[in-house]
Amino acid sequence: MPRAILCVLDSFGIGGAADAEAFGDAGADTLGHIAARCAAGEGDKDGLRSGPLNVPNMDRLGLGAAGRLSTGKDVPGLDFDGEPEGLWGYAAEVSNGKDTPSGHWEIAGVPVRFDWGYFPETIPTFPEELIAKISEKAGLNGILGDKHASGTVIIAELGEEHIRTGKPIFYTSADSVIQIAAHEEHYGLEKLYELCEIAREFADPYNIGRVIARPFVGETSDTFQRTANRRDYSVLPPEPTLLDRLTEAGRTVYGVGKISDIFAHQGVARVLKGAGNDQLFDKTLEAMDQAADGDLIFANFIDFDSLYGHRRDVPGYAAALEHFDRRLPEMIARMKDGDLLILTADHGCDPTWRGTDHTREHVPVIATGPGLEGRSVGGRKTYADIGESIADHLGIAVGPNGTSFL
Numbered sequence: 001m002p003r004a005i006l007c008v009l010d011s012f013g014i015g016g017a018a019d020a021e022a023f024g025d026a027g028a029d030t031l032g033h034i035a036a037r038c039a040a041g042e043g044d045k046d047g048l049r050s051g052p053l054n055v056p057n058m059d060r061l062g063l064g065a066a067g068r069l070s071t072g073k074d075v076p077g078l079d080f081d082g083e084p085e086g087l088w089g090y091a092a093e094v095s096n097g098k099d100t101p102s103g104h105w106e107i108a109g110v111p112v113r114f115d116w117g118y119f120p121e122t123i124p125t126f127p128e129e130l131i132a133k134i135s136e137k138a139g140l141n142g143i144l145g146d147k148h149a150s151g152t153v154i155i156a157e158l159g160e161e162h163i164r165t166g167k168p169i170f171y172t173s174a175d176s177v178i179q180i181a182a183h184e185e186h187y188g189l190e191k192l193y194e195l196c197e198i199a200r201e202f203a204d205p206y207n208i209g210r211v212i213a214r215p216f217v218g219e220t221s222d223t224f225q226r227t228a229n230r231r232d233y234s235v236l237p238p239e240p241t242l243l244d245r246l247t248e249a250g251r252t253v254y255g256v257g258k259i260s261d262i263f264a265h266q267g268v269a270r271v272l273k274g275a276g277n278d279q280l281f282d283k284t285l286e287a288m289d290q291a292a293d294g295d296l297i298f299a300n301f302i303d304f305d306s307l308y309g310h311r312r313d314v315p316g317y318a319a320a321l322e323h324f325d326r327r328l329p330e331m332i333a334r335m336k337d338g339d340l341l342i343l344t345a346d347h348g349c350d351p352t353w354r355g356t357d358h359t360r361e362h363v364p365v366i367a368t369g370p371g372l373e374g375r376s377v378g379g380r381k382t383y384a385d386i387g388e389s390i391a392d393h394l395g396i397a398v399g400p401n402g403t404s405f406l
């Protein structure tokens, strides 16, 4: 029973998805391609990192073995050759989308079998009627953007015009999102949040998963920077999730990072925020000091995705993995008898892939705990097996959409 610690390394896919082709992602492999580039000397960056991917702690638990099982290929640099010390394997996604809410909800036992609404790759991308309604209620004198874009590119392109005109920047991606970028001071953070709440209300009929506030600072195109005050406005999951079921059973769910936002603030009793993976790691350790037996700590490490995956930054992604791996022993040392730690991901975002969007991939399933014997959990047919294994571990009923691998 004691506790479960579930860490989502956001976008850390390990390739091999049988349905990748349908997403234009056949062959995408976030771990495998990062490792291959690093092994070929193409993951070096002065002052940041160099050489083959060096993640010995995750490898010893079974990451390399999981990558091999997922794709049939060795992962360069992950050459631990004994019996892995953790439970190891991979999980395939059954949800229709390769987005963050779909991935997290499926992990929590609720696959998304309906289709989200998406916006077309046209300019404008948003329906005129939708923008008109949002503009009227929020008192806007127009919007900028109105297209598919990368969030860092579009603020460089339109940030100065935004400051000059006061018009917020609206954009989307291959995900079911309306993203709104605005300057924290010139436009105002609270005003941006209010605008997003209005947009959320009008986005509902279009079946849009999330409206995301993307505040930034800086004065010129080359100095604009997004801040940690991003806020996601998600719709509610379609069925009770593992988080709701635990709450119902009187347990406390700790949400570290954006977990609470992803679940529309439902089923998360304690919210711990942090700017960047390092702080998020500290907050996870803090939650481990607080959590009682039967509780769940659910942490999302966002930098892998937003700073490196979407930015197609191989050295950055590799360095972030290496940093996480170096700190992993701290987390393991905090575990007490009966605790279960699972490392996984919500989708891929292969930094060697075309475009800047997520990639459809298997995710790693790596688990450890005091006294837990290493073994393969095989290829799981759904991410839901992760959440249902946690349900099993914490002694609540296993839900209908997954099977425990414990």
Ligand SMILES: O=P(O)(O)O[C@H]1O[C@H](CO)[C@@H](O)[C@H]1O
Residues within 6 Å of the ligand: 100, 149, 150, 151, 152, 172, 173, 174, 175, 177, 179, 212, 306, 310, 356, 357
């Ligand atoms: O390019 P940025 O703004 O980081 O956007 C990314 O972040 C969004 C939410 O995760 C995704 O839809 C993706 O497009």
Ligand SMILES: [Mn+2]
Residues within 6 Å of the ligand: 010, 011, 099, 100, 103, 305, 346, 347
């Ligand atoms: Mn994600």
Ligand SMILES: [Mn+2]
Residues within 6 Å of the ligand: 011, 100, 305, 306, 310, 349, 358
């Ligand atoms: Mn993303």
